[in-house]
Amino acid sequence: MDLGIAGRRAAVAAASRGLGFGAATALAAAGVRVAICARDRERVEAAARLLGDDAVPIAADVGSVGGARGFVEQAQAALGGIDILVTNAGGPPPGTFGTLDVEDYLAAIELNCLSVIAMCDAAVPGMRAQGWGRVVAITSIAVRQPIPYLILSNTARAGATGFLKTLAGEVAADGVTVNSLQPGLHDTDRVRALGEPDTSAIPAGTIGSAADFGAVVAFLCSEHARYLTGTAIPVDGGAYGGLL
Numbered sequence: 001m002d003l004g005i006a007g008r009r010a011a012v013a014a015a016s017r018g019l020g021f022g023a024a025t026a027l028a029a030a031g032v033r034v035a036i037c038a039r040d041r042e043r044v045e046a047a048a049r050l051l052g053d054d055a056v057p058i059a060a061d062v063g064s065v066g067g068a069r070g071f072v073e074q075a076q077a078a079l080g081g082i083d084i085l086v087t088n089a090g091g092p093p094p095g096t097f098g099t100l101d102v103e104d105y106l107a108a109i110e111l112n113c114l115s116v117i118a119m120c121d122a123a124v125p126g127m128r129a130q131g132w133g134r135v136v137a138i139t140s141i142a143v144r145q146p147i148p149y150l151i152l153s154n155t156a157r158a159g160a161t162g163f164l165k166t167l168a169g170e171v172a173a174d175g176v177t178v179n180s181l182q183p184g185l186h187d188t189d190r191v192r193a194l195g196e197p198d199t200s201a202i203p204a205g206t207i208g209s210a211a212d213f214g215a216v217v218a219f220l221c222s223e224h225a226r227y228l229t230g231t232a233i234p235v236d237g238g239a240y241g242g243l244l
């Protein structure tokens, strides 16, 4: 299917591997020029080579407001502007209410909520001015169904989702869509490090791949999805059990 976005310009955060790399791969395959970031320069350069000659690697840490904004600004400078923003970052450490301090929440909220706001703050005004834009945020199924021992992630990603929903309503009339994707279990380095995944509660019977996830990101960025905004969509093989 022609997604209708060949020649568009995308900034994909935290994308040297995993879901971010899957998103960047699918966008590049659709003819989009991509700028990707990760903290490690060598790794992000190696990933960009896999994406193609015109992919732009940027060494940036999106775990702070300044780093997140700086990534988008460097991507805009390298590509001559941004049409598509995919926000992403690593996840915060595990823990419970009893084991964590308030300071841990500050760091997690900066990593998984304020960084999303900062990237949008840098990218969305240009999208509104040109009358076309796509924002896709990678969050977690934890927004719908909080995951035990991940109280930091559960808290920060819920905040990001509230921001994104509100932003979507403010910018829809300018041709800018804003959606979030909520991954369930996907086969990435992060998940592999946790050991053999339990697929018994996944109706699809398997965990997803980064390519599966990237294909959904690319569709949300397509011309076909121009009337789809303000949504928060589980991508989890049917694992989430609620009606809404």
Ligand code: NAD
Binding pocket: 013, 014, 015, 016, 017, 018, 019, 020, 037, 038, 039, 040, 060, 061, 062, 063, 088, 089, 090, 091, 092, 138, 139, 140, 141, 182, 183, 184, 185, 186, 187, 188, 189, 190, 191
């Ligand atoms: P991953 O560890 O496989 O890849 C993470 C990528 O982000 C890497 O390229 C890494 O270099 C980069 N990165 C990490 N922290 C960064 C930072 N501060 N600044 C810049 N780059 C950074 O992880 P993944 O499995 O692809 O997960 C991506 C996001 O999705 C995470 O926030 C994770 O918590 C969330 N998530 C993943 C799953 C899953 O099943 N894989 C499920 C739910 C939520």
